[in-house]
Amino acid sequence: MTKQPKAGSRDTAFFVLVDVLLRALLFPGLHVLIYVLSADWFGSFGGNRSTALAVVSPTLARSAFFENISGVYLYATMISALPLYVSAFGRSEFLGPVVRRLPMNTGVMLLALAAFALSVGLITIGAQGIASLQAR
Numbered sequence: 782m783t784k785q786p787k788a789g790s791r792d793t794a795f796f797v798l799v800d801v802l803l804r805a806l807l808f809p810g811l812h813v814l815i816y817v818l819s820a821d822w823f824g825s826f827g828g829n830r831s832t833a834l835a836v837v838s839p840t841l842a843r844s845a846f847f848e849n850i851s852g853v854y855l856y857a858t859m860i861s862a863l864p865l866y867v868s869a870f871g872r873s874e875f876l877g878p879v880v881r882r883l884p885m886n887t888g889v890m891l892l893a894l895a896a897f898a899l900s901v902g903l904i905t906i907g908a909q910g911i912a913s914l915q916a917r
Contacts, residue, residue, distance in 0.1 A: 793869040794876050800862060801896050805903035808858060812837050812851065835915060841908035845901055859900045866893035 816833040819825035826832040844851035870876055870892045880888030 792873050792875040794873040797866050797869045797896050800865065801900045801903070804859065804862065804900045805907065808855065808904055809837065809841055809908060812841060838908045838911035838915060841904060842912050844908075845905040855901065855904065859897055862900070863893050863897060866896045 813834065816826070816837055817830050820828055820830050820833040826836065840849055840851050841855075843849055844855045846852065867886070867889050870880060870889045871886065873880070876892065880886075880892060882888065883891070
């Protein structure tokens with residue numbers, strides 16, 4: 782027996798959007814926290830919190846291109862969401878008619894990859910924007 786959605790319940794595609802946005806906010810936020818705590822606890826960045834904060838955005842801006850270890854964390858964090866996205870898009874009533882037109886769940890996979898790319902893109906573009914503002 783399948784569970785019938787309640788009237789007024791949100792489409793599963795909405796939850797993917799929320800997940801993408803939360804990942805795009807939490808990933809940089811956790812970097813800020815880790816860098817500041819590293820400066821305090823371990824003396825990283827010369828023990829200077831300001832230096833730690835100043836390097837977060839340039840580091841994240843280059844992480845999408847694997848120019849530092851944060852790239853590994855970025856892609857590991859984002860790729861882990863692909864099964865969730867595939868499942869959510871596959872169950873979406875809103876996107877269902879569109880994704881079912883393509884053979885063998887191709888539409889669902891393409892949307893999941895697009896959500897993955899959106900997460901990485903939001904982080905990279907946001908970090909690059911902050912880095913360029915810091916350079917002024």
